């Protein structure tokens with residue numbers, strides 16, 4: 419950061435692949451069967467593999483992890499003007515799919531220790547129009563599903579887990595995405611399992627499966643005719659090229675997830691002693707974190723009042739793949755503040771200028787620092803170097 423050598427010497431390639439991936443894709447290229455209008459063949463094979471991996475009955479692939487959320491929400495039967503509870507500290511898709519379904523996103527703040535939806539604040543947000551909750555397993559850390567599901571049962575709400583960060587993560591020995599009515603995954607380039615773009619929704623519910631299966635394939639039914647369309651779906655199918663790439667990548671997922679989890683636990687022990695650095699809590703339940711992000715809270719008063727943005731710039735300059743994360747909670751985005759939602763079912767009384775979630779605001783502005791998942795595939799000495807980079811910044815701002 420002062421023009422000398424970087425503390426971090428390691429490099430962190432992503433995606434990870436070898437000749438297996440190249441061969442699998444080449445075989446599809448040579449076959450000429452690139453697409454797959456019947457969603458069978460390589461697409462169905464990967465869906466079966468992913469469902470088995472997660473321990474769910476069904477898996478339905480689609481073009482991305484936004485559409486998978488949307489399919490689940492529509493299949494759950496939400497009506498125009500219904501309210502859907504979402505956290506404000508997440509990627510825009512978690513809330514924008516609610517608008518696309520002609521529903522009203524209701525933001526409930528996150529827990530300061532985990533950055534996941536604060537289940538103790540759910541009940542206060544429920545009205546007679548509330549139909550569903552979309553908890554996000556943020557960064558790959560499991561939400562408090564017991565608490566969320568018990569509120570959902572009490573008020574008869576659907577639960578769609580946004581597991582876009584959470585491939586292979588577990589709570590009490592059970593894969594994330596299998597706790598609610600449906601679980602949604604993204605295979606976009608940055609995610610822990612990727613084919614560049616892609617998505618998946620898993621469920622154990624027969625009716626949800628049948629609706630989502632039809633919606634992603636232009637409203638067709640499995641035994642219907644090609645030009646018979648029974649439901650208002652679009653073409654959300656993936657290609658065989660993506661399916662075979664994902665099948666190969668899935669073989670690597672467990673090993674990568676175990677490594678990230680071990681590195682995360684180790685990095686916790688290195689960062690906890692640093693004054694002004696607080697890794698997020700993993701909670702008390704047995705879990706496997708998959709560290710799509712390794713997140714710690716930064717306290718600038720312990721770093722000579724160095725603003726978070728400058729701290730992150732220095733940490734990057736030292737070679738740590740990191741980011742300051744979202745600049746604002748979602749309700750601050752122009753789409754909400756300027757009422758650009760193109761959703762005519764939202765009552766005029768809804769005004770996101772009145773919304774304020776203190777914990778999410780603080781996380782965005784002052785606290786949250788993200789280290790990216792591919793860096794968590796490094797060695798122990800790489801983790802040591804991340805901690806040393808933080809020590810170096812602290813020494814420099816103090817002197």
Ligand SMILES: *Cc1c(COP(=O)(O)O)cnc(C)c1O
Pocket residue numbers: 482483484485508509511512554580582583604605606616617
């Ligand atoms: C990436 C992501 C999505 C959507 O995924 P896409 O495949 O990019 O559409 C949804 N939710 C969260 C939390 C994400 O990070």
